[in-house]
Amino acid sequence: MNIPDTHAEAWTLLPWLVNGRISDEDREWVESHVASCEECSREVQAQRAIAGQMREEPLSQTLSAQRSFGKLWTRIEASEGAMPAAEATNASAQHRGPSRTVRWLAAAVVVQAVGLATLGLAAWNGGTGEYGTVTDVPAVEAGMPAVRLVFDPAMPVGAMYEVLESHKLKIVAGPHGAGIFTAALTEAGETPESVAEALSNDSRVQFAQPVAN
Amino acid sequence: VALKVIESTPESLPARTTDAEERELLVRVAEKRDQAAFRQLYGTYFQRLSRLLTRMRMRPQDVEEVINDTFWVVWTKAGEFRGGSLLSTWIIGIAYRRALNTLRRERLRPVSDEPVDENMASVPSTAQDIEYSQWISYGLEKLPVEQRLALELTYTLGHSCEEVAAILNCPVNTVKTRLFRARETLKQVLPALGGMTGETA
Numbered sequence: 001m002n003i004p005d006t007h008a009e010a011w012t013l014l015p016w017l018v019n020g021r022i023s024d025e026d027r028e029w030v031e032s033h034v035a036s037c038e039e040c041s042r043e044v045q046a047q048r049a050i051a052g053q054m055r056e057e058p059l060s061q062t063l064s065a066q067r068s069f070g071k072l073w074t075r076i077e078a079s080e081g082a083m084p085a086a087e088a089t090n091a092s093a094q095h096r097g098p099s100r101t102v103r104w105l106a107a108a109v110v111v112q113a114v115g116l117a118t119l120g121l122a123a124w125n126g127g128t129g130e131y132g133t134v135t136d137v138p139a140v141e142a143g144m145p146a147v148r149l150v151f152d153p154a155m156p157v158g159a160m161y162e163v164l165e166s167h168k169l170k171i172v173a174g175p176h177g178a179g180i181f182t183a184a185l186t187e188a189g190e191t192p193e194s195v196a197e198a199l200s201n202d203s204r205v206q207f208a209q210p211v212a213n
Numbered sequence: 214v215a216l217k218v219i220e221s222t223p224e225s226l227p228a229r230t231t232d233a234e235e236r237e238l239l240v241r242v243a244e245k246r247d248q249a250a251f252r253q254l255y256g257t258y259f260q261r262l263s264r265l266l267t268r269m270r271m272r273p274q275d276v277e278e279v280i281n282d283t284f285w286v287v288w289t290k291a292g293e294f295r296g297g298s299l300l301s302t303w304i305i306g307i308a309y310r311r312a313l314n315t316l317r318r319e320r321l322r323p324v325s326d327e328p329v330d331e332n333m334a335s336v337p338s339t340a341q342d343i344e345y346s347q348w349i350s351y352g353l354e355k356l357p358v359e360q361r362l363a364l365e366l367t368y369t370l371g372h373s374c375e376e377v378a379a380i381l382n383c384p385v386n387t388v389k390t391r392l393f394r395a396r397e398t399l400k401q402v403l404p405a406l407g408g409m410t411g412e413t414a
Contacts, residue, residue, distance in 0.1 A: 021374075050368065054368045057350060062273045069256070072285065
């Protein structure tokens with residue numbers, strides 16, 4: 001390698017001599033060249049000044065890492081929650097343990113199996129096989145306008161009272177099988193049909209039906 | 214922990230973690246879906262990527278979008294990283310490509326490596342009073358984005374020539390050429406460097 005080529009080659013490598021990421025092999029001869037080349041020596045000083053200023057330069061930072069991460073994590077959770085369990089497992093967690101969805105499904109299968117076993121045992125022991133329906137609920141007093149309803153099981157007792165109060169109802173029987181209550185109408189002018197319809201539109205009520213007297 | 218470091222010193226880069234430490238975090242993300250490890254990795258790169266993307270003249274909301282898109286890929290593809298390069302090269306490379314797509318989509322800035330217009334590099338008459346650091350900022354603004362990024366990756370983020378080439382997905386000689394041109398342009402724009410720089414090679 002002649003001298004001009006050495007100078008040109010060294011010149012292109014000076015940025016990595018400045019940032020300390022030049023290879024050991026190149027460092028030796030580039031440093032040797034710089035030591036004997038006034039032009040390269042001045043360039044190293046100039047580039048060190050630029051590098052130092054760039055590192056110190058405050059770029060406008062209006063973002064919060066924590067807030068940005070929160071957005072990303074919400075997105076990830078929403079995505080994985082929306083994915084079918086098997087797809088979520090394959091797509092984003094090749095080696096991961098079972099996802100929350102899979103664990104819930106597994107738990108549901110276990111509960112279902114226990115339930116089936118219990119039913120089977122009851123049948124084996126000579127169970128009658130009786131089952132209940134809404135119409136099996138004991139009849140209310142003749143002529144009393146009433147409705148049958150099932151509350152959202154996750155609803156607290158206080159909210160149940162709110163539902164009853166808002167529709168002017170009074171529990172007269174229940175709960176019977178499947179959580180069925182019978183409630184009498186206390187507001188004159190309302191009919192079981194209109195109240196049942198209003199209850200059906202209430203998100204806190206799973207089921208409502210007028211009682212036929 | 215890393216996030217707290219960033220929050221408390223918003224204008225400085227957090228202490229660099231080693232590639233081995235970062236790979237360990239990635240393995241925890243890939244194998245255990247470890248949120249804490251993922252959060253730490255995110256914190257490690259947030260400031261670095263934020264600086265780099267700001268150098269590309271991206272708006273803050275675009276910066277956040279690109280960083281989160283990048284780490285979305287990290288989360289979903291963590292198990293596919295084979296270690297053929299530094300983890301930083303992989304992650305920053307993803308961010309760079311995402312940023313290019315965003316810039317092209319929104320046509321915020323032209324992305325090219327065209328030589329800088331000499332007239333654009335002229336110094337305003339009031340420039341004599343501008344601090345040296347402001348000269349640097351001014352000079353960097355005059356560079357095409359690819360040259361600016363090569364400088365940022367080299368001088369601020371401390372990458373080797375080969376790593377810069379991998380991130381920018383170009384040959385090593387192209388990186389050398391970009392830095393060569395960037396230095397020449399800065400020399401024209403920065404009279405304050407006059408005493409420190411001499412004739413070019």
